[in-house]
């Protein structure tokens with residue numbers, strides 16, 4: 001359907017004997033904020049990898065804004081409007097916040113440092129980088145080395161990196177994991193204040209964050225979708241309470 005940002009149909013991912021994702025179908029409308037929850041090992045990150053192109057799905061199809069991207073490599077999915085953050089922190093710690101974002105704007109890695117030095121002053125790069133740092137509340141830390149930044153600030157920086165290519169669909173894998181309550185609240189607000197035109201699919205274990213950000217929630221368990229619904233439907237569902245909260 002034309003108004004879908006993401007359409008996942010019967011996607012599976014098999015690792016050896018493990019069916020980590022098992023016939024998942026999931027549709028996210030344009031502008032929707034969808035949160036995916038589920039116990040450890042449910043297959044959430046694996047499904048993200050299939051969507052982003054980090055993994056090739058073993059079966060099924062994936063459409064981004066109506067276009068079949070199932071066979072496309074990761075960088076082409078990025079060009080078509082997909083952005084993502086990782087469950088594990090992925091910023092370059094020997095650089096400043098600004099340098100990290102500049103590299104992302106230029107699409108190069110620090111191993112090509114000499115190349116980067118020569119294009120550092122390309123018009124617009126610093127401006128674009130600063131704009132993204134402002135979006136995530138880090139403009140005041142632009143020239144601070146990542147090593148001097150708190151874990152929460154690093155996660156804010158990762159969000160800036162994911163926004164560099166002006167994605168239309170943003171995949172967030174546990175952005176608030178490992179943060180203190182204050183840092184979590186700060187990142188939550190930043191995500192909440194991102195433009196509503198940006199479609200989001202987010203994995204989140206923290207139920208306050210999940211329930212606070214989601215338009216709809218999908219529950220994954222043992223590689224399968226066991227429930228999809230509004231925040232209220234999911235909150236009261238007995239199966240979710242049993243599987244996810246360990247209570248009935």
Ligand SMILES: Nc1ncnc2c1ncn2[C@@H]1O[C@H](COP(=O)(O)OP(=O)(O)OP(=O)(O)O)[C@@H](O)[C@H]1O
Pocket residue numbers: 015018020038039040041042043044045046047087
């Ligand atoms: N590269 C891999 N090779 C083999 N097995 C894998 C690989 N990646 C994930 N798995 C397995 O697939 C299953 C789902 O893992 P996945 O990381 O997707 O779960 P998750 O829902 O993201 O869990 P968590 O909440 O702990 O992050 C697990 O059994 C895991 O061990």
Ligand SMILES: [Mg+2]
Pocket residue numbers: 044045046087
């Ligand atoms: Mg995971």
